[in-house]
Each structure stands twice: as structure tokens, then as C-alpha cells.
Amino acid sequence: VYSEKVMDHFTNPRNVGEIENASGVGEVGNPVCGDIMRLYIQVEDGIIKDVKFKTFGCGAAIATSSMVTEMVKGKTIEEALQITNKAVAEALDGLPAQKMHCSNLAADALHKAIEDFQNKS
Amino acid sequence: VYSEKVMDHFTNPRNVGEIENASGVGEVGNPVCGDIMRLYIQVEDGIIKDVKFKTFGCGAAIATSSMVTEMVKGKTIEEALQITNKAVAEALDGLPAQKMHCSNLAADALHKAIEDFQNKS
Numbered sequence: 001v002y003s004e005k006v007m008d009h010f011t012n013p014r015n016v017g018e019i020e021n022a023s024g025v026g027e028v029g030n031p032v033c034g035d036i037m038r039l040y041i042q043v044e045d046g047i048i049k050d051v052k053f054k055t056f057g058c059g060a061a062i063a064t065s066s067m068v069t070e071m072v073k074g075k076t077i078e079e080a081l082q083i084t085n086k087a088v089a090e091a092l093d094g095l096p097a098q099k100m101h102c103s104n105l106a107a108d109a110l111h112k113a114i115e116d117f118q119n120k121s
Numbered sequence: 122v123y124s125e126k127v128m129d130h131f132t133n134p135r136n137v138g139e140i141e142n143a144s145g146v147g148e149v150g151n152p153v154c155g156d157i158m159r160l161y162i163q164v165e166d167g168i169i170k171d172v173k174f175k176t177f178g179c180g181a182a183i184a185t186s187s188m189v190t191e192m193v194k195g196k197t198i199e200e201a202l203q204i205t206n207k208a209v210a211e212a213l214d215g216l217p218a219q220k221m222h223c224s225n226l227a228a229d230a231l232h233k234a235i236e237d238f239q240n241k242s
């Protein structure tokens with residue numbers, strides 16, 4: 001059911017953890033299962049220098065978050081805002097329709113983290 | 122929300138994998154999120170000598186499965202049949218009520234694996 005890229009990011013997730021005193025933090029919950037995704041960004045001169053995530057969610061949530069952190073690192077805020085749930089799923093060579101609720105957590109949390117950063121600055 | 126034991130088994134899950142030519146395999150699905158849990162047992166002289174699990178499920182599913190594998194290894198089939206979802210949750214110092222669907226997968230899969238073993242032998 002799952003692509004090789006999904007399995008890779010699930011079993012070796014990138015950028016797991018927290019950032020202390022992050023520039024922005026985004027948190028979203030999955031209405032289906034109640035799981036929570038939290039994503040932290042460190043912004044310097046308009047560039048996302050560091051990004052980490054933490055979740056207790058399922059493999060689809062972990063794989064998409066891991067992929068989002070790789071896609072976003074080094075990008076400008078404007079570029080990061082253009083990363084959609086669809087783009088993340090495509091970068092992973094697709095995800096089962098049943099797991100869309102889970103896979104949307106990652107980009108949603110990213111956008112919330114950027115919003116949080118913008119509200120603070 | 123989660124106990125230290127849950128976090129430990131989530132971040133360092135024990136006995137992840139498959140057993141080739143297992144004595145019994147149990148598979149159960151989570152009706153809430155669609156995730157699947159698969160548990161393998163290797164039985165010799167009525168003793169569960171080895172046990173492994175595989176899932177794409179959430180942290181609660183991973184932690185309870187990891188705990189079940191530790192509880193069951195070296196036990197007789199009769200002892201293993203007495204391990205309940207409640208006993209697993211207690212061994213983990215509790216789990217959020219919201220995650221019961223996920224945490225019940227482990228013991229359910231164990232009992233199905235034992236059933237599979239008994240049907241074969």
C-alpha cells in the first residue's frame with residue numbers, strides 16, 4: 001500500500017524533536033483519531049534555518065512530516081507558504097486516500113507555525 | 122498526556138519486525154483510523170519463544186504492541202491467552218481513553234496469532 005519513500009521516511013524520520021525558543025510553533029490535531037502534530041521553525045533573515053516536528057500520530061503522519069521538514073529547510077517564508085498537502089503527498093509518491101486526514105497534518109502544522117512566527121514579529 | 126513507559130516503548134519499540142514461517146500470525150485493523158497491526162509468534166513446546174510486530178499505526182499502537190511482545194515472550198500459550206488489553210494498558214501506567222481503539226490492537230492481534238497457531242496445529 002505504501003510507497004518506498006513513505007516507508008523510508010516512516011522508519012527513518014528526519015528532523016524529529018523540538019526547537020527551544022522557536023521562531024514559530026504550529027500545532028494541529030487529527031479530528032479522526034485525536035492525534036496531535038507539532039512543528040517548530042527557526043527563522044533567520046526570512047529563511048527557515050531549522051525545522052523539527054513531534055507527533056504521536058501514525059506512520060502516514062510521521063512520513064509526511066519528515067518529508068515536509070526536508071522540503072522546507074533553507075526556504076524563504078514565501079516559498080514555504082506555497083508547500084501544499086498535495087505537493088507533500090506527491091513528493092512521497094502518493095499516499096492512500098484513507099490516510100489523508102493524517103497526511104494533511106504536516107503542511108497544516110507548517111502553515112500554523114509560519115502564522116505564529118508572523119504574529120510574533 | 123502519556124506516561125514515561127508509553128514514551129519509552131514508542132521511541133524505542135521492542136521486537137519490531139516479522140518472523141518468517143511463524144507458528145502463528147494475527148492481523149487486526151483499527152476501525153477508527155484504518156491502521157493495521159500484524160503480530161507474529163514462534164511457538165516451541167507450548168512456549169512462545171519469539172514474537173514480533175509490524176504496524177503503521179500511531180504511537181499508542183506501537184507502545185502497546187512493544188509492551189505486549191515483552192509480556193508474552195517465554196510464556197506458555199495458556200498464560201499468553203490471559204493477557205488482556207487492560208493488563209497491557211496497566212503495564213504501561215495507563216493510556217488516554219481516546220487512544221483505546223489503538224491500544225487494543227496489540228492484545229487482539231496476539232490472541233488472533235494464537236488462534237492461527239492453534240488452527241494450524
Ligand code: FES
Binds near residue numbers: 030035059102
Ligand atoms: S491515525 Fe492518528 S495521525 Fe494517522
